[in-house]
């Protein structure tokens with residue numbers, strides 16, 4: 001199977017490493033020539049959860065337009081980086097299946113405006129941290145859920161040949177519900193870790209952070225009636241535990257001085273809650289705090 005992964009950041013490198021381990025032919029598309037050259041020479045290194053480091057055979061390029069005939073294209077960039085990619089993807093053959101791996105909800109409608117016939121979304125509950133251009137740290141085992149929004153499930157089912165308990169895949173039915181549920185998890189973990197500058201596990205061990213997380217959950221539970229059944233609080237604490245050593249993607253953005261995904265992860269949840277008459281005051285405060293931090297231009 002020929003798979004292209006666009007974006008060699010935390011999620012792109014980790015996913016590419018597991019695809020390559022399953023004997024798939026993986027091409028990593030990056031935007032910096034220097035990173036492509038380094039990946040082609042040094043290959044892709046994964047620091048595993050058991051402390052070992054493994055090396056995975058991939059090829060890397062900066063030229064997406066030259067990769068016409070592929071069995072699958074996985075888009076693993078941040079939401080804010082999608083805009084410049086849509087144009088490049090739209091001219092690829094319409095038969096090429098696309099899998100989008102972003103957190104949040106904002107990309108759903110946008111991706112479905114692309115001309116490709118087969119489009120799926122994923123919701124990831126593993127932890128991944130970039131170490132450098134060619135090395136990723138797997139910081140917590142979690143499922144990669146996939147939901148097909150348009151087209152044929154069979155083209156994505158080929159991924160099941162991975163069969164790796166360290167990178168489990170699960171197909172689910174409703175992509176919008178799946179993305180909503182993941183955004184709810186992220187609302188409880190990402191802004192807090194980014195503002196407090198703590199790893200995911202500290203939301204459990206720091207008792208004041210834990211109270212804040214419980215308060216956000218309480219507010220979300222009141223705004224979305226089914227939430228306590230679909231996402232019990234124990235599922236949130238379990239995710240913090242499994243990814244305890246991870247730097248959340250939002251904290252990683254803060255550390256690197258990059259614009260975070262606060263708007264596309266928390267923004268839609270705040271708006272949805274408001275239509276149910278709930279303002280989610282604690283989550284809204286964190287949302288504004290994150291935006292204020294970004295506006296200050298801190299480094």
Ligand SMILES: NC(=O)C1=CN([C@@H]2O[C@H](COP(=O)(O)OP(=O)(O)OC[C@H]3O[C@@H](n4cnc5c(N)ncnc54)[C@H](OP(=O)(O)O)[C@@H]3O)[C@@H](O)[C@H]2O)C=CC1
Nearest residue numbers: 007008009010011029030031077081102103124127128249
């Ligand atoms: N990290 C994690 O643990 C998790 C992340 N997620 C989600 O996954 C998504 C990806 O996050 P993450 O991997 O952490 O982000 P990163 O910032 O680590 O990686 C994004 C990568 O995309 C690259 N990129 C941007 N634009 C292009 C382009 N036009 N062509 C090729 N490459 C490009 C960037 O390159 P450059 O280095 O040149 O800027 C960067 O390497 C996000 O939506 C995040 O919320 C979900 C679950 C867990």
Ligand SMILES: CC(C)(CO)C(=O)C(=O)O
Nearest residue numbers: 125126127243246248249
């Ligand atoms: C799963 C989790 C919480 C891992 O940190 C994540 O989605 C993120 O960092 O964005």
